[in-house]
Amino acid sequence: MAKQFLGLSIVFLLSSGTQLHAEDTVGPYVGTLKTTEAYLLYRPGNIAAELRLTVNDEQGKKVAAVESRSEAEHDFVAKFHVAGLNPGTTYRYQIENIKDGNATLVAGGTPDFHFTTVPTERGGQVLNVAFISCVNDATDPVWQEMANHDLDLLCFGGDTPYADTGDLVDLRNKHRHLLQRPPLAALGKNVSLLGTWDDHDFGKNNGNGKSAAALKDNTRRSFVEYRVQDQYGTGDAGIYQKTDRGAMEVFLLDARWYSQTGPSPVSPDQSTCFGNDQWQWLLESLRKSKAPFKVLLQGQIWQDKKNRETDDMYTYYAERDALLDFIKNERIPGVVLVGGDIHVSRYLMHAQRVGYDLHDFIISPGHTSTIPSLNVYHQDLEWSRVEPNQFLKMTADTTKEPPVLTVKFLDKDGQENLTKTITYDQLTPQPETGIAKALRAYWSFDGNTKNNSRLGDRLDGELNGGAEVSKENGVRGGALQLSRADSQHLTVPRSMLDDNASVYTVSSLIKPASLPAHGSTDRSFVMESNVNNHCDLPYASNTGLPISIGFRACEDADRINLQLYTETLVPQPVGSERPPGTKVQGGFDHLMHRSQLSDWTHVAVTFDSSQLQLFVNGKLAGTHKLPISAPIAETGGLVIGGHRAGTGRNFDGMIDEVAIWNRVLAESEIAAIYSNGTPPAVREN
Numbered sequence: 141m142a143k144q145f146l147g148l149s150i151v152f153l154l155s156s157g158t159q160l161h162a163e164d165t166v167g168p169y170v171g172t173l174k175t176t177e178a179y180l181l182y183r184p185g186n187i188a189a190e191l192r193l194t195v196n197d198e199q200g201k202k203v204a205a206v207e208s209r210s211e212a213e214h215d216f217v218a219k220f221h222v223a224g225l226n227p228g229t230t231y232r233y234q235i236e237n238i239k240d241g242n243a244t245l246v247a248g249g250t251p252d253f254h255f256t257t258v259p260t261e262r263g264g265q266v267l268n269v270a271f272i273s274c275v276n277d278a279t280d281p282v283w284q285e286m287a288n289h290d291l292d293l294l295c296f297g298g299d300t301p302y303a304d305t306g307d308l309v310d311l312r313n314k315h316r317h318l319l320q321r322p323p324l325a326a327l328g329k330n331v332s333l334l335g336t337w338d339d340h341d342f343g344k345n346n347g348n349g350k351s352a353a354a355l356k357d358n359t360r361r362s363f364v365e366y367r368v369q370d371q372y373g374t375g376d377a378g379i380y381q382k383t384d385r386g387a388m389e390v391f392l393l394d395a396r397w398y399s400q401t402g403p404s405p406v407s408p409d410q411s412t413c414f415g416n417d418q419w420q421w422l423l424e425s426l427r428k429s430k431a432p433f434k435v436l437l438q439g440q441i442w443q444d445k446k447n448r449e450t451d452d453m454y455t456y457y458a459e460r461d462a463l464l465d466f467i468k469n470e471r472i473p474g475v476v477l478v479g480g481d482i483h484v485s486r487y488l489m490h491a492q493r494v495g496y497d498l499h500d501f502i503i504s505p506g507h508t509s510t511i512p513s514l515n516v517y518h519q520d521l522e523w524s525r526v527e528p529n530q531f532l533k534m535t536a537d538t539t540k541e542p543p544v545l546t547v548k549f550l551d552k553d554g555q556e557n558l559t560k561t562i563t564y565d566q567l568t569p570q571p572e573t574g575i576a577k578a579l580r581a582y583w584s585f586d587g588n589t590k591n592n593s594r595l596g597d598r599l600d601g602e603l604n605g606g607a608e609v610s611k612e613n614g615v616r617g618g619a620l621q622l623s624r625a626d627s628q629h630l631t632v633p634r635s636m637l638d639d640n641a642s643v644y645t646v647s648s649l650i651k652p653a654s655l656p657a658h659g660s661t662d663r664s665f666v667m668e669s670n671v672n673n674h675c676d677l678p679y680a681s682n683t684g685l686p687i688s689i690g691f692r693a694c695e696d697a698d699r700i701n702l703q704l705y706t707e708t709l710v711p712q713p714v715g716s717e718r719p720p721g722t723k724v725q726g727g728f729d730h731l732m733h734r735s736q737l738s739d740w741t742h743v744a745v746t747f748d749s750s751q752l753q754l755f756v757n758g759k760l761a762g763t764h765k766l767p768i769s770a771p772i773a774e775t776g777g778l779v780i781g782g783h784r785a786g787t788g789r790n791f792d793g794m795i796d797e798v799a800i801w802n803r804v805l806a807e808s809e810i811a812a813i814y815s816n817g818t819p820p821a822v823r824e825n
Contacts, residue, residue, distance in 0.1 A: 171368030228259030273297035273480025298338025298439025306355030338439025495569030624792035670784035672777030758814030
């Protein structure tokens with residue numbers, strides 16, 4: 141039951157536009173909802189009109205009335221803002237045309253025209269939110285299916301609509317045409333509709349703030365006219381916004397307006413994506429958010445889409461990774477990612493990326509056109525579906541303890557194609573201290589090849605070529621035993637490092653039975669990362685060697701070359717409108733006496749995007765500056781006892797206590813791991 145209202149205040153906003161087609165009504169649509177406020181939109185046609193929105197409680201008692209006027213200046217779209225409402229309360233509404241003192245009902249007045257304000261309590265909610273991108277007339281069956289899901293909020297993820305123009309008349313026509321689709325209009329009567337844009341509604345395929353500079357004033361104007369929300373970017377630039385619905389807060393990011401227009405606030409030598417104003421707003425908003433679940437929605441995807449276009453966050457990896465590092469360092473719980481654009485739906489899980497597993501959902505297309513070539517390899521890909529008419533539904537249930545987020549990939553027939561159930565606890569940073577901090581992989585080889593880090597069995601090793609794990613003869617117990625003659629090695633199927641990680645440390649103990657002979661061209665690898673292509677999809681790198689540690693002969697017969705390589709990105713300058721390249725850097729040589737390797741030897745390597753450092757038996761043995769400073773390139777697996785192809789150039793002897801961290805260990809920590817030749821266990825589950 142609605143409570144009595146105190147201090148009810150009513151304000152209104154006006155907007156409208158140029159005359160187009162007769163009888164072109166739009167709406168009404170419910171937009172932003174808050175605890176005590178509601179925003180609505182209605183276009184009566186190509187007419188200037190005095191309009192009145194009346195809001196009633198569920199018993200039919202009038203609680204508010206606000207007037208607005210449709211004007212040609214804003215395409216005859218009238219907007220209403222009602223304030224002073226009660227939290228968590230359902231209201232019905234109607235819109236009347238006021239002429240010559242007479243009121244004529246033009247919309248609403250029946251039970252399906254209603255909205256519910258946001259409750260003040262975050263607990264006790266079941267909130268249903270749908271996400272969709274890439275829509276046209278063929279999306280009608282999806283809108284019809286959405287009506288079966290008791291939605292509270294519908295978020296457009298861009299290409300909503302396909303505009304591909306900067307002409308204001310055309311832009312208005314296309315926005316209006318989309319909102320006039322009958323099944324979408326039926327949703328809009330009572331489901332809050334908000335959105336961001338992508339390249340096509342920004343005016344140009346693959347468009348950015350530089351290439352579409354001549355278009356974006358009009359694309360923004362039409363967007364503002366046909367969305368009803370409480371924020372549009374700064375007010376005169378961009379269209380970013382957020383909506384706090386209690387159990388969930390959705391951040392609708394603008395990846396277009398500012399992109400390529402200047403230096404990044406986090407890396408002045410590279411182009412920005414979000415721009416400084418939006419960047420500061422986003423960080424502060426995330427820091428202040430109290431919602432259990434936080435959705436970061438943008439039109440483009442958060443990874444490399446691997447085509448000739450540049451509209452993805454791989455192009456802007458510096459800002460992407462600075463944002464994720466901020467979430468991790470600030471210990472912000474409950475964050476998930478959503479993207480669209482690519483006409484393929486995908487689910488990725490970035491293990492422990494933000495202090496917990498970061499779930500990344502790509503939902504596309506809402507229409508019937510798919511692009512199979514954009515279903516490409518990524519080290520963190522878990523699932524994909526190349527089918528038409530898809531949408532995403534998230535249910536945030538705070539009636540449970542802990543709260544639960546259920547995410548479903550659905551289609552026009554209501555079929556559940558993938559469901560992920562994630563508890564709030566699983567999206568909460570867990571403490572890591574000491575040597576276990578940021579430990580991503582650890583194989584003790586004490587009788588098995590199991591990984592003993594938080595990433596679990598996804599990193600369990602597989603023995604190849606008859607390789608064995610002994611129960612003894614290792615540094616503390618068992619060890620990996622390898623024969624070069626039989627091309628023996630161990631493979632790890634997935635990456636343990638962050639996508640484009642900026643730092644890592646690798647530690648291992650080795651006891652070679654033989655080394656490449658003096659005068660030979662043989663090489664013997666302790667380990668090398670690779671792209672295992674666990675998902676068997678195209679456009680996987682054929683190198684993938686950010687980690688590479690191996691031996692080769694040198695001119696001195698008494699010495700051996702312990703050689704390092706890495707593979708990094710190649711940053712592009714401000715305004716280049718190009719994605720980063722990749723480059724293998726090295727080899728970086730360290731000559732050591734062969735006699736040093738007659739017993740167990742501890743070898744550790746650190747990487748910090750500017751240099752590699754080599755430690756032997758707990759002491760710094762060499763520092764190698766990188767010609768190009770940048771984070772690592774694509775990877776996706778690891779070969780221990782061999783190079784990236786597995787067979788050939790294999791190690792001969794024993795390897796033990798292999799560990800990999802997603803941070804740079806201090807020299808004192810590396811010395812403690814070596815522990816004068818008696819290393820302790822790094823970590824055991």
